Amino acid sequence: MTDPIDLTLSSDEESPPDDPPQPQPQRRGRRRGDQPQPDLGIVPVNVDEREQEVNLPTPTLTNNDTDEGLKPSTTSGTGLWDLWTRNFKSPLFALLDLIDNSVDAALLQKGCKSDIPGRVQIYRDVYKHGRHSYTTGLCIRNNSMNKITSLDLALNHLFSSDKVTPNTIGENGVGMKQAAASLSDMTFVLVKNGSNEELELGIIAKVLQNEVGCFLPCFKFNDLKNLSKKMTEVFKQSQYASVAKCVAEYGKVTTDGVPSLDKDICKKFHDNPYVFEVILDKVHDRNSKQASRAKDKQATVAEIMKTLQNDIPMRYLHIDDTFKFSVGKKELTFRYWQERLVEFTQIVIPVRSKTPWHEDFATDMPDQYDLRIFLGFDRFRIAESDVEPETGIKKANKQCSLYIYSRMSGRMILREKDCRVRLRLNAGGTDFCQALTVIIDDVDGHLPVNPTKQDVVFSNQSQGGDTHEENLYTMVRTVVAFYYTHHKKKYGGKKNILTSKISQFVDRELPDGMKSCANCKLTTYEAFWNQTNTNMIRVDHSKVVEEPGVDTVFRLLEDKTLKSPGRTARKRKPPPTKTNSNPEAEEELEATDKKRSKKDTK
Numbered sequence: 001m002t003d004p005i006d007l008t009l010s011s012d013e014e015s016p017p018d019d020p021p022q023p024q025p026q027r028r029g030r031r032r033g034d035q036p037q038p039d040l041g042i043v044p045v046n047v048d049e050r051e052q053e054v055n056l057p058t059p060t061l062t063n064n065d066t067d068e069g070l071k072p073s074t075t076s077g078t079g080l081w082d083l084w085t086r087n088f089k090s091p092l093f094a095l096l097d098l099i100d101n102s103v104d105a106a107l108l109q110k111g112c113k114s115d116i117p118g119r120v121q122i123y124r125d126v127y128k129h130g131r132h133s134y135t136t137g138l139c140i141r142n143n144s145m146n147k148i149t150s151l152d153l154a155l156n157h158l159f160s161s162d163k164v165t166p167n168t169i170g171e172n173g174v175g176m177k178q179a180a181a182s183l184s185d186m187t188f189v190l191v192k193n194g195s196n197e198e199l200e201l202g203i204i205a206k207v208l209q210n211e212v213g214c215f216l217p218c219f220k221f222n223d224l225k226n227l228s229k230k231m232t233e234v235f236k237q238s239q240y241a242s243v244a245k246c247v248a249e250y251g252k253v254t255t256d257g258v259p260s261l262d263k264d265i266c267k268k269f270h271d272n273p274y275v276f277e278v279i280l281d282k283v284h285d286r287n288s289k290q291a292s293r294a295k296d297k298q299a300t301v302a303e304i305m306k307t308l309q310n311d312i313p314m315r316y317l318h319i320d321d322t323f324k325f326s327v328g329k330k331e332l333t334f335r336y337w338q339e340r341l342v343e344f345t346q347i348v349i350p351v352r353s354k355t356p357w358h359e360d361f362a363t364d365m366p367d368q369y370d371l372r373i374f375l376g377f378d379r380f381r382i383a384e385s386d387v388e389p390e391t392g393i394k395k396a397n398k399q400c401s402l403y404i405y406s407r408m409s410g411r412m413i414l415r416e417k418d419c420r421v422r423l424r425l426n427a428g429g430t431d432f433c434q435a436l437t438v439i440i441d442d443v444d445g446h447l448p449v450n451p452t453k454q455d456v457v458f459s460n461q462s463q464g465g466d467t468h469e470e471n472l473y474t475m476v477r478t479v480v481a482f483y484y485t486h487h488k489k490k491y492g493g494k495k496n497i498l499t500s501k502i503s504q505f506v507d508r509e510l511p512d513g514m515k516s517c518a519n520c521k522l523t524t525y526e527a528f529w530n531q532t533n534t535n536m537i538r539v540d541h542s543k544v545v546e547e548p549g550v551d552t553v554f555r556l557l558e559d560k561t562l563k564s565p566g567r568t569a570r571k572r573k574p575p576p577t578k579t580n581s582n583p584e585a586e587e588e589l590e591a592t593d594k595k596r597s598k599k600d601t602k
Contacts, residue, residue, distance in 0.1 A: 077209025084181035087452050091283075091300075092307065094182040095140075096315060096411070097175045097452060098278055102142035103316065103409045105276060106323070116272055119143045119324040122308060124301055125279055135301050137184065137281040144274035148193050151202040151218040155189075175451060176278075177216070180204045184280040186246055189218075192275040198222050205246045217243055250281050317410025317441060320516045334516050341376025341437060342505050342554040343487060346522040348372050349475045353446065354464035357471045361531045367464075369446050373476060374439035374522070375483045379505040379554065382435035400425065400432040400480065404456055406442040406449055410517075413442075413449050414456055423477040434499050438480055440472075447472075474537060482527065482539040489541075492562030505554045515551055522549035 088094040099120070106118030125137035154176065180187035181204065189202035202218035209215060217240070221230050235244035283300050309327045319325065319334040326332065338344060354367045384397050402419035405412050419438065420427040440447075448460040458465035491497035526545040530538050548555075 075214045076211050077214035078211055080214050081181055081206055081209045084178040087178045088182050089454055091183055091304070092311065093452065093454055094179040095138075095304065095308070097179040098140050099312070100409070100411055100453065101176060102140055102276065103319070103325075103411070104407075105144040105146075105148065105274075106142045107319075107409055108145055116143065116145075117322050117324055118145070119272075120326075122305070122327045124305065124328070125281070137279060138283050138301055138304060139277060139279050141275070141277040143272035144276060146274065148191055148274050148276050150193070151189060151191055151200045155202050155204070155216040155218055175453075177204055178452065180278070180280065181206070183283050185284075186250060186281045188250065188279040188281070190275075190277040190279070192273075194273045197224060199224055199227070203243060203246055207246060208242055215242075315412045317405045317412070317439070317517050318408065318443065319410070320519055335514050337374065337376070337437075337439065338514050338517060338520060338551070338553070339510055340378050340380055341374075342379050342502050343556050344374065344376040344520075344522050344549075344552045344554070345483065346372060346374055346520075346524050346549070347479050347483075347527075348524075349479055351446070351468075351475055352471045353461070353468045356467055357474055357537075358531065358535055361529075369444065371446070371472075371475075372441040372443065373479050374437075374441060374517075375480065376437050377487075377502045377556075378435040378437050379502060379508070381437075382499065382502050383506045398433045398435050400436040400438060400484075402438045402440070404440045404442065404447065406447055406453075406456075407445045408443060410441065410443060411453065413447075413453055423473055423480060425477060425481065430495055432480075432484055434484075434495065434502055436480070436484060438476065440476065478529070478537040478539060482525075482541070482544075486525075486541070486544070487556055490556060490558040492559070494562070497559070497562070498556075501556055508554065511553060514553070520549070520551040523547065523552040524549065 088097070099122070102120045103118075106120055108118060120140070120142045122138065122140050124135045125139050127134040127136055176189075185206040187204040189200075189204065191200040191202075192198070193200065199221045200218060201221065202216065204216055208217070219234060221227060221234075223230050231247070234240060235247060283304065305328050309330050309332070312325070312327065313332055313334050313336040316334055317337075321333070323334075324331070325334075348370050350364070350368050351371045352365050352368045355365045378401075381401075382398060386394055386397065388395055396418055399418035400420050400423070402414070402416040402422065403412060404414040416422060418427075419425075420432055423438075425432055447456050448458060448465070449455065450457045450460065458469040461468060488495065488498050491501065524547050526547065528540045528543045530540055532538055
C-alpha cells in the first residue's frame with residue numbers, strides 16, 4: 001500500500017512546493033475491463049450493477065449505522081451535475097466561491113473573541129510513490145471560529161443555500177457543489193468538528209450520478225487511529241461499491257497502486273477545534289476549448305497556484321494582518337490598493353434602497369444606509385502602455401474603473417474597466433482617464449448579489465430594485481465627479497499636468513508598516529450636498545473641508561502658481577447708496593461714461 005500522504009503543517013513547516021506537475025504516464029493506468037481492482041475486499045462492479053447502486057440518497061453513516069429505511073433521491077443526478085458545471089464564467093470564479101467559504105469560516109465574526117488566528121491554506125495535492133511525488137489536484141483548507149455545518153446538511157442543499165450569517169459571502173451550500181463540479185469530476189470534503197477523534201467525509205463525484213437520482217454520500221468515522229481500516233470496512237459493503245471505486249480511483253497512483261484516502265486532517269491545526277478541507281482531484285478547465293486533453297487532465301494546478309497568488313490580494317478588501325493566508329509556500333498580504341492608489345480617500349455616502357433619492361432630499365429615510373466609497377489614482381495603471389506591443393492595437397486601460405466589494409470579507413463582486421457610462425460621467429476625450437479607481441465597499445451586504453457572486457443583480461431585490469440601483473449610482477457619480485474636479489483644480493484644471501503628477505509616484509518606494517485596508521485611516525472630506533434645479537446632486541466646493549489621513553501615503557500637492565478656473569471669483573462691490581440728489585454732478589458723470597464707452601469701442 002502506498003504511504004499515507006502526510007500533509008500536516010505546523011507553524012515551522014512550509015506548504016508543499018508549487019512546482020509544475022511532473023509527467024505521469026502511469027498515474028492512474030486504469031482501463032475499463034482489463035485492469036484489476038485494488039485489493040480492499042471491494043466487490044467489482046459492472047456497468048449495469050452500478051446503475052442500480054448509485055441510485056441512493058445522501059446517507060450520513062457512523063461506523064455502526066446501517067442504511068435501512070433510506071429512500072432514493074428524486075432529482076436527476078446527471079441533469080443536476082450538468083447544471084452545476086455551467087454556473088461560473090471561469091474556473092477562477094469557481095475557485096473563489098470555495099475560497100469564500102473558507103475565508104468566511106476563518107474570519108472572526110463581529111462581537112466574537114478568539115486567540116486563534118484565522119487561517120486558509122491552498123496547496124497542491126501530492127501523491128508520494130516511492131521516491132517520486134505526483135501533483136494531481138488542489139486542496140483548500142481552513143480553520144473555523146464556529147462549529148461547521150454537518151456535511152449531511154451541506155450536501156443536501158441541492159438548489160438553495162440558506163445563509164446562517166447574513167453578512168458572509170460564502171457558506172457551504174449549493175455553491176460548494178457547483179464549484180466542485182465545475183473544477184473536478186471528483187471532490188472529497190473533510191470536516192473536523194470539535195473533536196480530534198471524529199472525521200466527516202463527503203464525496204461529490206460525477207460517476208455517482210445517474211438519471212434516477214443524485215447521490216452525494218457522506219460518512220462519519222470515529223476511530224481515527226484505524227481510519228484506513230474503518231474506511232475499508234464501510235466501503236467493502238456491496239451498496240457502496242461505486243463509492244469504493246471513487247476512493248480507489250483517487251488513491252491509485254500507478255497500475256500496481258492501491259487506494260489511500262488517509263488524509264490525517266485531525267492532526268492538522270491541532271489547536272483548532274473546527275477544520276474544513278476540500279480536495280479537488282484532477283482539476284480541469286471546462287471552458288477552455290484550446291486546452292489539449294493532456295493539459296486538461298493534469299497541467300492546470302501550477303498555473304492555478306500562480307494565478308491565485310497574484311489575484312487573491314486584489315479580491316479581498318478586509319482581511320487584516322492577523323489572518324494567515326497562504327497559497328503554496330507564499331504567505332499573502334492584503335494591501336493591494338494601499339500600495340497602488342495615489343490620494344487614497346474614503347468617503348461615506350447615504351444610499352436609499354427603496355425611496356427615490358430626490359424625494360425629501362435632505363431628510364433621512366428608514367430605508368437609508370451608509371455606504372463607504374474608496375477613491376484614488378492608480379500609479380501603476382497610469383504608466384501602462386496604451387498600445388498592445390504585439391498587435392499595435394490601442395487598448396483602454398486608464399479610464400475610470402469601478403470595483404464593487406461585498407460583505408464582511410470584502411470580496412470583489414464586480415469589476416468594470418470603464419465605468420463612465422454606468423455612472424453617467426463625460427465619456428468623451430480624456431476626462432476621467434487618469435487611472436481613476438472607484439471602490440464601493442458594501443461591507444454590510446446591502447447590495448443584492450447573484451448566487452455565484454459574480455455580479456450585483458438589483459432585480460433579485462424583492463421590491464425597489466431599480467430605484468436602489470438609480471440611487472446608488474447617482475450618489476457614486478456625485479462623489480467621483482467631486483473628487484476628480486477637486487484634484488484637477490490643484491493644477492489649474494489641466495489634465496495633462498494631473499497625469500504627470502500621478503506618474504511621478506510609479507517608482508516611489510513603499511514605507512514600512514503599511515496597514516491593511518481594514519485598519520487604515522485615510523483622507524476624507526466633509527462636504528455639503530445640494531440638489532440642483534435639473535434634478536442632479538452637486539457638492540459645494542466652497543464648503544469642502546479636507547481631513548488628511550495618516551495612512552494615505554501618496555499625496556497630490558497643490559501648485560499655487562497655476563490659477564484654477566474653478567475658484568470662485570471675487571464679486572464686484574455694489575455702488576454706494578445715493579443719499580443726496582445732485583443733478584449737475586449726475587449729468588457730468590454720465591458724460592464721462594459716454595466718452596469712455598466711445599474710446600472702448602474704437
